[in-house]
Amino acid sequence: MKTTSINFLLIISLFLTICTPARSQNIWTQTNGPNGGGGAAIAIDSTGNIFAGLFAGGIFRSSDRGGRWEPVRNGLRPSRITSIAVNSANVIFAATTELWNDTDYVYISTDHGNNWARSKRGIYYEPIRELRIAPNDHIFARQDFADYRSTDNGATWTEITPRNTVRQWRMAIGNNGYIYVANDSGLYRSTNDGSSWKLVQRSSHPVNYSVFTAQNGDIYTQDIAPSGAFR
Secondary structure (H helix, E strand, O other), rough: OOHHHHHHHHHHHHHHHOOOOOOOOOOOOOOOOOOOOOOOEEEEOOOOOEEEOOOOOOOOEEEOOOOOOOOOOOOOOOOEEEEEEOOOOEEEEEEEEOOOOOOOEEEEEEEOOOEEEEEOOOOOOOOOEEEEOOOOEEEEEEEEEOOEEEEEOOOOOOOOOOOOOOOEEEEEEEOOOEEEEOOOOOEEEEEEOOOOOOEEEEEOOOOEEEEEEEOOOOOOOOOOOOEEEOO
């Protein structure tokens, strides 16, 4: 648990470094929390608030670049937080698994995390691994075997899973709104908000493990086979 907590603090430090003007050298500084165990979900809104989701401690917010953290749990049941995303209007979305019954939900906050409301109409009850926001503010959710889209700030969801999908591993969205899903078959791309998909790279290995979109529009993928990354 100690190692997990340290790794999570390093992730937070990376976010703070990205949001800080470049200096003559890179300096890593451990933030003052959040405390409550390790975590794997972090996001920042346009006002500079940082939101960190913990495995067993809910969601914390910092408004001073990690100097102080406060829990923001009103309306949020004790949950493991698996992903956090923020749209251009600073609406916050959190994918959760409730600790007492392992039920999975999406929670939404429209007031910088002060209050949360549950909304998952249309999503099958399986863990949500990733939440992604498109340039048009549509939100996308990835599960292990399905993908979903919401066009109304999470009120309702529609399944948009690519065909021939076995297991999904990663989702990414480019600046042009193109959506990429890496799964056991390879890399799929949608140019129309997930309404249809095209296989653009067949995996050389049964698992196409990762996909990343760069600011310049380049797409990078990596599979488990020792063949390196692809662009």
